[in-house]
Amino acid sequence: MSSLHLQKIRAQALLNIISKEFTQLSRDVRSVIIIVLIPLFLLIVFGYGVTMDIKNVNLVICDFDRSEFSRNFIEKFISSGFFSFYDEVESVDAIDRYLISGKVKVGIIIPANFSNEVGAGRTVKVQIIIDGSDANTANVVLGYVQQIIQSFSSDIIANFIFKKTGKLISTVDLKPRVWFNPELKSVNFFIPGLMSLIMMIMTVLMTSLSISRERELGSFEKLISTPLNPFFIITGKAIPYAILAFFDSILILLAGRILFGLEVKGSLLLLLLITAVFILCGLNLGLIISTITKSQQATMAVAFISSVVPSFVLSDFVFPIRNMPFVLQLISYFIPARYYLEVIRGVILKGNGIWEHISSISILFVFMVWTFGVGTMRLKKLMREI
Incomplete structure (x- = not known):
C-alpha cells in the first residue's frame, strides 16, 4: 500500500x-x-x-441632637446610594433589636451635643454599629461609612474656616480616577x-x-x-x-x-x-x-x-x-x-x-x-x- x-x-x-x-x-x-x-x-x-457591589443597606438612626447639623449628616448617608433609610428610633436598645433581627445592617447614634461641638470646630464622636456576621459585607460597608464621614468632615471644616475668616477655602480637593473599570461594576x-x-x-x-x-x-x-x-x-x-x-x-x-x-x-x-x-x-x-x-x-x-x-x-x-x-x-x-x-x-x-x-x-x-x-x-x- x-x-x-x-x-x-x-x-x-x-x-x-x-x-x-x-x-x-x-x-x-x-x-x-x-x-x-x-x-x-x-x-x-x-x-x-x-455581585460584589453593595447597595441599599438598611440603616436605622438614633438622633439625640435633632438639629440641622445632624439632619445634614444623616442626609449624607441616605443620598449616597449605598444606604437606605429604614427607621428612626428613640433608644440604643431599639437599634440592637433591629440588628439582632437582621432587618438592618447599620445603626447610627448621634450624640446630643453633636451640633454644638461641630459648630465650635471641635471633634465629636458618632457611634456606628455594623452587623459583622458577614465579614466581607461589613468591611465594604465600613469603607462606605468612612468615606461619607470624611466627606462630611471636609465640608464642615470648609464652613468653619469661612465663618472665622470670611473666606471660602477649599481644604481638600479630591479627584479620584479609576482605571480599567471606571464604574466599578x-x-x-x-x-x-x-x-x-x-x-x-x-x-x-x-x-x-x-x-x-x-x-x-x-x-x-x-x-x-x-x-x-x-x-x-x-x-x-x-x-x-x-x-x-x-x-x-x-x-x-x-x-x-x-x-x-x-x-x-x-x-x-x-x-x-x-x-x-x-x-x-x-x-x-x-x-x-x-x-x-x-x-x-x-x-x-x-x-x-x-x-x-x-x-x-x-x-x-x-x-x-x-x-x-x-x-x-x-x-x-x-x-x-x-x-x-x-x-x-x-x-x-x-x-x-x-x-x-x-x-x-x-x-x-x-x-x-x-x-x-x-x-x-x-x-x-x-x-x-x-
Whole structure:
C-alpha cells in the first residue's frame, strides 16, 4: 500500500471520527442544551445575581441632637446610594433589636451635643454599629461609612474656616480616577472569569465522557481497529468539542456586550487565539481523564473535582490567590485557568497586548503541548491493554 493511499485512508478515518462525534451530539438533546443554554444561564446568573457591589443597606438612626447639623449628616448617608433609610428610633436598645433581627445592617447614634461641638470646630464622636456576621459585607460597608464621614468632615471644616475668616477655602480637593473599570461594576470582573469556568466545564466534562462512552458501549475496539494512531484519534475526538467550545466563547462575549455593555478593549484576535489555546488545554485534560476512568459516572466525578473546582477556586476568579495559604498558592500554578484568566482580563479590561502577558501565554502553550503528549501516551497504553 502506497504512502499516499495510506494518508487518504487515515484522513477519511479522521473525518469519520469527527462526523461520528457530531452525529452523537446531534442525537443527544441534553448535550445540546448543556452546550448552548448552560453558558448563557451561568452568564445571566453571575452577571445579575452574583455581585460584589453593595447597595441599599438598611440603616436605622438614633438622633439625640435633632438639629440641622445632624439632619445634614444623616442626609449624607441616605443620598449616597449605598444606604437606605429604614427607621428612626428613640433608644440604643431599639437599634440592637433591629440588628439582632437582621432587618438592618447599620445603626447610627448621634450624640446630643453633636451640633454644638461641630459648630465650635471641635471633634465629636458618632457611634456606628455594623452587623459583622458577614465579614466581607461589613468591611465594604465600613469603607462606605468612612468615606461619607470624611466627606462630611471636609465640608464642615470648609464652613468653619469661612465663618472665622470670611473666606471660602477649599481644604481638600479630591479627584479620584479609576482605571480599567471606571464604574466599578463587578460584572466586568466576573464575565472574564466566567469565560474560563465555562470553557473548562465544556471542554473537560464533555470530552472526558467521549472515550468513556465508547468503552461502556463497546465501540472502542472498533475505534482502535481503524488505521489511525493515537494522535489522530485524539485529534478527531477533540475537534468537535473544540468547535463547540469556541462557539460558546464567542456567544459569551456577545452576550456580555449586549446584556452588560462589556467591551473588549484589546485585540479580539489575540483574545480568540488565547481562548483556542485554553480550549485545547481543557480538551487534552478531558481526554486524559477519560483514559484513566472506566465509567461515565467516575469520569464526571474525577473531571469535576480535578478541573472544574480548582478552576473556580484557585484561578483568581472569585477568591484572590494572594490571600490563600502558601500551599494553595503553589497548587494554583498548575491550574491553566489561572493564566488564561490573567490574560483575558488584561485584554478585555485593560487593552493589553501579547507582550504584557508573554509569560502566562507561554505557560499555556507549554501546558497544551504537555497535556496532548500525556493524552497520546495514555491512549497508546489503553490500546495495548485492549
